[in-house]
């Protein structure tokens with residue numbers, strides 16, 4: 381891993397967020413945008429109603445090659461593996477999100493499981509942005525280092541994870557980026573989204589390690605894998621090893 385990617389790994393582990401700029405070329409971004417639009421049209425959500433967040437999820441997104449490639453992109457997987465310290469990430473959730481102008485943004489929260497602490501860095505999210513985000517429109521804001529408060533504390537089995545009130549504090553800082561960048565987010569970091577005045581689109585995946593995770597995550601893995609085994613939806617060959625637990 382080169383020193384730039386190593387810095388991203390260290391920043392994500394330390395602050396909860398890091399940004400890889402210029403991940404996609406101009407041409408790649410154009411192809412991704414056009415596939416993204418097609419995916420929404422195919423799903424019957426092509427129309428851009430103001431102030432709406434519309435997500436598409438699941439393996440059917442893999443029928444769009446430029447979208448699929450991001451979920452299993454070697455560089456992204458390598459960075460995710462290095463952040464989590466697990467060799468082969470499991471793809472838990474794959475999704476796209478599209479917000480239209482006028483959306484109020486997202487309130488302060490953590491994607492840590494309420495009332496539960498977890499071993500450190502068992503989950504990791506990435507989002508490839510199709511549009512710029514900046515403080516005045518759509519920046520993701522976060523409290524650097526807050527993810528660590530959701531982790532087990534050795535020698536303190538009674539340690540409790542932060543409450544909703546704890547998370548609702550000042551001190552959130554914006555992460556700004558240009559279209560074609562990747563944002564790595566430790567799910568537990570306290571985060572929010574500033575009000576949105578432009579089209580804000582991204583492709584995202586949430587990964588888990590295959591080692592020891594929290595009790596709730598263990599249940600989610602079991603439920604997800606049961607659904608996947610029962611599903612008849614095709615899974616592309618190059619996604620299969622990350623899709624199966």
Ligand SMILES: O=C(O)CCC(=O)C(=O)O
Nearest residue numbers: 477486491520571572573
């Ligand atoms: O849209 C985003 O950048 C993040 C949304 C969010 O906070 C979430 O889905 O948990």
